[in-house]
Amino acid sequence: MMHFMLLFSRQGKLRLQKWYVAHPDKVKKKITRELITTILARKPKMCSFLEWKELKIVYKRYASLYFCCAIEQNDNELLTLEIIHRYVELLDKYFGSVCELDIIFNFEKAYFILDELLLGGEIQETSKKNVLKAISAQDLLQEEEAVEGALKEIGLL
């Protein structure tokens, strides 16, 4: 099971954090800071895995963003790389060649996409198409509500 996923920039700014295991805020911050420093200090020729406490950390850099996941000892680290890649593909499809700014300004969308891919730290959907379908259906639901609200406001509904 994945314990958490962090997205952060090359400058060490946190862009997304998803925790599947409960920790007090203080601990979360400490872990985040520690991992960001460790990973940013690693050289590109080093492998994507590190042992950290009882967990395995799997990370991969895409452009200016680092995707970092903490998994358990008996989880498959190579598969975790695939999950990260799948998530990046989904973001890319959704935003259309995604960049860091897309994730900064639409962080909630990035969370929504992640929540359709993983649930409780495990994969729930292996089809890209299904994930994107679910997201766009929900976006549509929101849009309908916005229009409806606007119509109500001016007394049309």
Place this chain on the structure above:
Amino acid sequence: MNNSSDTGFNPAFNIASIRQVINEAVEKVRMPTPMRLRDLIRQIRAARTAAEERAVINKECADIRTSFRDEDSVWRCRNIAKLLYIHMLGYPAHFGQLECLKLIASPRFTDKRIGYLGAMLLLDERQDVHLLITNSLKNDLNSCTQFVVGLALCTLGAIASPEMARDLATEVERLMKSPNTYIRKKAALCAYRIVLKVPELMEIFLPATRSMLSEKNHGVLITGVTLITEMCERSIDTLQHFKKVVPNLVRILKNLILAGYSPEHDVSGVSDPFLQVKILRLLKILGKKDPEASETMNDVLAQVATTTETNKNVGNTILYETVLSIMDIKSESGLRVLAINILGRFLLNTDKNIRYVALNTLLKTIHLDMTAVQRHRTTIIECLRQDPDVSIRRRALELSIALINSHNVLTMTKELLTFLETSEPEFKAQCSSSIVLAAEKFAPNTRWHLDTLIKVLVAAGNYVRDDVVSSTIQLVSESGAQHGGYMASKLWVELEKDTSDKQPLIQVSTWTIGEFGDMLLQQSDDHAITVTEDDILRVYHKLMWSPQNNLVTKQYTLNSLMKLSIRIKLNVDKIHEMVASFTTHMHTDLQQRGIEYNQLFNRYDQMRDGLLERMPAMESNRTQRSQWNETIENISSSNDLLVPDVNPETNDSNALLVLLEGTNGESELIQNQNFTVMPSTPDTQDLLDLLGGLDLNNQPMQPLNNLTTEISITNGSSVNLNTNNLLDSLSLVETPIINSNKVKSPGTVTAYDQNNLLITLLVERDQMNIDSNTVNMTAYNNGSFTINEFLFQAAVPKTFQLQMLPPSSNTIEPGSFLTQIMRVSNVSKSQLRMRIRLSYTTNGVSMQDQTEVNNFILPPDPFGTTLDLWSENQ
């Protein structure tokens, strides 16, 4: 939304005007009074300093708080979204928790979506607000909109606490049977989290879980497999229950491999690797220790192992999982070789991640099939030598160490020594200790062993751990008669070079030259170099006064110099001079040594030869150590998840490391012994330490005891009390013994010293039988009254056998003593303990007392000395 007819839709509006109105309305919603999320993010990003950013955020947080205070809910959604951004930047956002719950309770989907997102980010299972959220979740789990149910399930899966799990388990179970796959897969993972939190809730999910495997949808399949895996890991009953799904899983996996290209699940030419890995993992758990289940899956595992495309990470992901499964189940031996070979191929992969995984897995599987792993030794060495990634080199090092056996010890040691010379400092300590342990275990002959140790000391310099110093000295001592001169000359060559960054080397060298200096000075074929006394003294002078050398090294050097004073012929005065120069040394320990050795030259010169003669060879404790290895090996391998059947021939040098760390019961023993020896060498105060040199072993103290004997006699006749240091040192010898003019033997333990009665125990080893010890009890009467009816009783733990011989008498006159001999056989070789009961009458009063003795100093035998003692030399 459904009451448009009630409000009266006016058909007079044409489409264009409707569109205009809508646009305006949308615009109006988008441009409200509170700042938009987008604008806030822009503002925060525009802040040039941290203080500026803080100011922006503080102001916004204040606005958000005010807005929260109003019951007006129009901007709640936007405010929470902003707050979540602020939270991610590391600012406190807990005041938004309740607002999230309000959003969740809203009927609007937009509110719910942000509300649940906020709940997942701001709440976790520790929060008290759970009662409130549980109600909302319950409502939404019953919603008729699948996405509302989805949000609720997602949130439950992320932050479920045990209480929430209990409250909502039945709802989740109901949803697991939903015909809607979107809801079904999410419910399955929720059930997974609930089982994780409250394993006893597993029962209610069992029926719904089983049917998930017959589903076509991959989302439902993968979540179902995940849930089953978790259940099987939690309960053995469930594991048995799910054994029958093995054929189903095999079929699903087979279909995945054989099925043609399906765009929906294809990842670089592999069909749904996520699902394949999950199934392989479940198969591993189901097939473990189950020959029948393993038999069923053998074929498909072989199929996966041979047909999977290996160009990309995806294929290797599946192969990696397959290898793990093959290793864990009762698979055919051919399949195991195939698995190890897959890992061997991984080692040659250009992707560093795959090499890392391979090394890691090989390390875990080495117990299973040592020979198969050995086949890849050269590749592993290659990784050790050349890989640019430190973590890969570390794995390769661990693996290389684990691979050493008696066949390859020569080549492997050579490789490791080469690595040691060039490796980063962080590797040197571990690597050097490992080489030493491997050499000890597999050395083909002593000469090679000694050479290896010297190479380690030279290559690793100051990174050498203390245990290497002590084990080297031990080995030199053991093989002294044969190899002392050789070692002395070899080490001399190294000592002449610049050694300031190799303190352990200096320590070993000076110890060796101190002991075998005479051999070094003799000409022999064994060593071609000529060394003169002047050379030695010149180097020693440099060593002793070099500021780079640490205290311990100087202590070694000074002791060694003292030892040399009887091994050289011409320059004794020079040595005296050098020793004397330490009598004013800044450091108290060196000063004390200087003063005491100086006394030895001045006052007790005739005793010098006896005191400084060569120490008897230390006896090896290797036999026992190998016994320990076996027990530890069994322990460590049974802990290993990947080891279903232990190969008794497996030699694991890691076990030695475990031993030194002292994780098993036996090593308690070492510590006890340490403890008993330590009190006789409190800090740097006593003579024992100084003259015994650097060894706290019992045996090397023997020459020293001659000294105490003689000095105690001197003391008796002389009134000169100014020889402070020597007398101080004697204070550890019991004064009553001196009074009674009785010579105290080494290893004597005071068992009882009260009411003018002193009882000492001396353990002696029985020459005929190593398992048997003789304990000599001596009772002294230091008082002025006769002790009558003296009765001495003793009891030992059940692991010992005790036989008491009759005492020499049952009365003790004042100033006199009686003795009694006991035989103790100790087959279990544990630390001897004894409980003593005494009864006697003195001056008409009958006395009774009892005490326990557990600080016996056992005579030197294979079990009395341990490597660890060596590190205690300061």
